[in-house]
Amino acid sequence: MARPALGVGVIRHGQISTAGHKSGVGFVARCRVNDGTKVHSVTAHGLSAAEATEALLTKLESWTPPKRKRAAAVGPDGEPLGAEVDTDIERVGVDTTLGDAVRLWLAEVSADPELRLQTRDYWRRVARQTVLKDETFSAKLVSRLTAGDAARFIARVKRTTPGQARKARSMLKLVMAMAVLDGDIPHNVILDTPRVSRGKKKVQALTHEEFHEFRAALRAWREASIGRGGSPRDPSFLVTDVTEALAATGLRINELLGLRPQDLDLDGDKPTATVRGTLVSVTGHGITWQEAPKTESGARCLTLPALGVAAFRRQLELNSSDDFVFTTSTGAPVSEHNITRVFRAARPAALNFVTPHTFRRSVATWLKAADATAAATAQLGHSSEAVTEEFYIQQQTRGTVDNSVLLQSILEHPRQG
Structure with missing residues (x-):
């Protein structure tokens, strides 16, 4: 039956x-x-x-249906969103936990198409690594959170991961501002917490002699024979050309690695490189090109000294990629971590402080010594001379920045290998 x-x-x-x-x-x-x-x-x-x-x-x-798994949430650019945006609340009330308030704020940030993909990913990463990682702190009710609670939490973060403390405070301030706007929380207590000092690091720049010493070390590393037949490392000259292009431009490493063939004009009376975007690494997307540099003042056109022209020209000839000037052997964009890894392997002990960003500081220092801070500020694409002075040594123009003769005179040295 x-x-x-x-x-x-x-x-x-x-x-x-x-x-x-x-x-x-x-x-x-x-x-x-x-x-x-x-x-x-x-x-x-x-x-x-x-x-x-x-x-x-x-x-x-008392049986109830099991909760269904939600379809994986995605952001405006298709980036996958994890548990850090998973919350059922629609506003912050007196019974809302700090963890849920952070998730609600992240959900709103992640859905905002006007924010850059990298920015949305940045805040989700900060939340995962700070507030949402601390179960005790994230379980506190927003309505009962005191400035002391927040200050002690930020201090704990600073003790374990100093670089995250300022980011955590900035995020909490934005989360609590949202809570105040929702009406049940009268005051943003993060405003009453002490600011986290950035901590001034000693600026280390290469002297001209150290620059040429580092170039020689890279050449020795590249020419070291490995594998069957004694084939040289880095047969595409990728790392050596990246190094010389960094020294010739002062670009951020991902601005340089994000340059495309159409961004270069190497045949004009004054060869140029134009910064229109940058590479970014985003969860779920890998390395991708972002159609905007780090800052508005970062969009700039630089006249190239001969050293930079030679490096760019060789990459265009060796790699023949339509997407990027610098690529891997498979035509993919180059990760900054690969460049940093080679630097660590090749640099002599006396230059163990050298990273790709060291060349940015070095260019600023060289230009400052040879000309003025304004030239360094324009070259690096900073919005003010104060930033250049404080962190790189250290807008002047939105046209073509021409320090090519000055840089070539600084960098000029017989090239070997």
């Missing part, structure tokens, strides 16, 4: 069946339940068939 159809729209169970447990001990009672949208199998156990049936009936009295 066929079983009666299970109802739709009301929760009711079908026929109960029992069978011995596969372990050989006790019995299992089983039935099907229709929640109106899906049929579920519900089971219970007992030492006898009757006991298992009774346990199942008791279970059915």
